[in-house]
Amino acid sequence: MVFGQVVIGPPGSGKTTYCNGMSQFLNLIGRKVAVVNLDPANDALPYECAVNVEDLIKLEDVMAEHSLGPNGGLVYCMDYLEKNIDWLQSKLQPLIKDHYLLFDFPGQVELFFLHANAKRVIMKLIKRLNLRLTAVHLVDAHLCSDPGKYVSALLLSLSTMVHLELPHVNVLSKIDLIESYGRLAFNLDFYTDVQDLSYLHHHLDQDPRSAKYRKLTKELCEVIENYGLVNFTTLDIQDKESVGNLVKLIDKSNGYIFAGIEESAVEFSKIAVGPVDWDYYRYPFSLVAAVQEKYMTDDESLDVDEDHD
Numbered sequence: 001m002v003f004g005q006v007v008i009g010p011p012g013s014g015k016t017t018y019c020n021g022m023s024q025f026l027n028l029i030g031r032k033v034a035v036v037n038l039d040p041a042n043d044a045l046p047y048e049c050a051v052n053v054e055d056l057i058k059l060e061d062v063m064a065e066h067s068l069g070p071n072g073g074l075v076y077c078m079d080y081l082e083k084n085i086d087w088l089q090s091k092l093q094p095l096i097k098d099h100y101l102l103f104d105f106p107g108q109v110e111l112f113f114l115h116a117n118a119k120r121v122i123m124k125l126i127k128r129l130n131l132r133l134t135a136v137h138l139v140d141a142h143l144c145s146d147p148g149k150y151v152s153a154l155l156l157s158l159s160t161m162v163h164l165e166l167p168h169v170n171v172l173s174k175i176d177l178i179e180s181y182g183r184l185a186f187n188l189d190f191y192t193d194v195q196d197l198s199y200l201h202h203h204l205d206q207d208p209r210s211a212k213y214r215k216l217t218k219e220l221c222e223v224i225e226n227y228g229l230v231n232f233t234t235l236d237i238q239d240k241e242s243v244g245n246l247v248k249l250i251d252k253s254n255g256y257i258f259a260g261i262e263e264s265a266v267e268f269s270k271i272a273v274g275p276v277d278w279d280y281y282r283y284p285f286s287l288v289a290a291v292q293e294k295y296m297t298d299d300e301s302l303d304v305d306e307d308h309d
């Protein structure tokens, strides 16, 4: 069984930095990590990547050749990757024996809540290579500083969860910068726990641009609350404790914490079918003797064998 993470989120939310930091952290705790760059426009990679989609296709070439803009170009690239899934599979095959995988995806969010090709790439890999993947969805924490932007982050997170159908962890990234955006309208746990969005309405009214969409925003908040799926954890990629807490969550979501359980299940079944070599169903000899002494006369005494027969 091979475990890993699908790292997604809007452009600039910190995906590439995350893959770099996360791979170093996982190395430190003894996991062999392979980072797979699936962003065909990811220039100047800070990490050493085990597989690079740019060896297959480059966004720049696609845009020039097919007169496409960056968004159309990326949809084309994902389509091309799906058609050439055998190429990716052959590159990953030697790694899956002993590596933990980190997939660095492009930031075009519509690839993950609208188009089907990125999802199909992921699903094919899961099926062919028996992967256990968690989607780690990064959203810049600065979106919390504006109620309208926060609602759009919630909506994006929800639609990505529903579309991808993977174990999913939403992350407010760059949390170390949150104070630099001014005082938040609520405590941080209001934004992470997503408990009662009705408190946002008052703040939305204060901005004339948001007030215009009051009814729409209210309805959207209700949709988000009715699903009850979205919450966030926070991340400062430079803080080991913050990364460690996130690793624990991800390990729970994709089952990494149960990775050794298959072996122990085999061990357990060996014990279960084997002969019982201890008398777990008998009263201990000392207890029987005590009962004897208390309730019975000598000639009525229980016949207790030395070897507990």
Ligand SMILES: Nc1nc2c(ncn2[C@@H]2O[C@H](COP(=O)(O)OP(=O)(O)O)[C@@H](O)[C@H]2O)c(=O)[nH]1
Residues within 6 Å of the ligand: 009, 010, 011, 012, 013, 014, 015, 016, 017, 018, 107, 173, 174, 175, 176, 177, 235, 236, 237, 238
């Ligand atoms: N302060 C801070 N900056 C970060 C953090 N994560 C990413 N960044 C910065 O955010 C910018 C965008 O990051 P990048 O990884 O390229 O984002 P991507 O487009 O999602 O791959 C870079 O300048 C990073 O240095 C973080 O946890 N804290």
Ligand SMILES: [Mg+2]
Residues within 6 Å of the ligand: 015, 016, 017, 039, 042
């Ligand atoms: Mg990137």
